[in-house]
Amino acid sequence: MMQISSDSASNKHSLINVMHRFIAAANNMDETIMVPSLLRDVPLEEQGANEVEANNNNNPEPPCPNKQRDMYEHYLLLKSIKNDMEWGLLKKEMSSGASFLEMAVKQEEEQQQQQQQPPVTGDLLPDDNSDLEYQFHYHLRGLFGVLSKLTMQADHLTNRYKREIGGGNFMR
Template sequence: MMMQISNDPASNKHSLLNVMHRFIAAANNMDETIMVPSLLRDVPLEEQANNNNNDDMAESQVASNKQRDMYEHYLLLKSIKNDMEWGLLKREMSSGASFLEIAVKQEKREQQPSVKGDLAVEDNADLEHQFHYHLRGLFGVLSKLTLQADHLTNRYKREIGGGNFMR
């Protein structure tokens, strides 16, 4: 009996579509759970040391964002999800350029051949390398963003459950 392989790329746990769906699902769960986002204002992103080492992985993931409070991080995750769902055109029409837009425009300027005409053969040969490089980066970023959305959601549940946000 032959093993049947699914033709649906989203069913492969290592597919880009699956990683994207997981992040969007985590961001949607975060958005549905956090009923009053303003309660996140001025709450440090990192939890106090009373958690010992239980959340070391999650805390190390957010350590680079120490300057942000939970509210700013919530807005960042929500904004990234919206950019993924609606694309950059909506952002261009409504507001200033995102970090992603700036990076894409800068990359296009750097990659433009100095001589006009068809792309050189070596540029085409390098496309596969560029694609794989950016794909690996996208997988890594989306995986981290998913963990951060889950962490923010779980932290909100713990804090609200304990009444720690109430002043």
């Protein structure tokens, strides 16, 4: 049986640690937000920050890189990603629900299949294992980046909820 050494588990830059930080942030968000429906129709970005950024960019529309319309949808997205990480994709496949993570995996598989079409000349296929190390490091860097951003977003959403509830700003 393979054991994880305590050195890698204690390393703050390990994948396991980054995953634990995101899950802890998502759990904290879930425990803090007692009434998620209060997040409906609350813009993801704070009003003042959007106005300043829109004026600086001369862009009439506020930026919305995550394509979520409000804090509630963003909350659901973060919970869905956390559940996918904890339970895997198999649970979603059995319940016929498509998660964001599952859709991304399917899209990547389709792109890889398109790129790996066999040559028409009848030559032997290139060795698929030749660039596994490169693929691993590429995806590992991406995973670290995404998990770090998701952790910051979960923390931001939790803190924003606390500010909004504490200030009574939800009654609009």
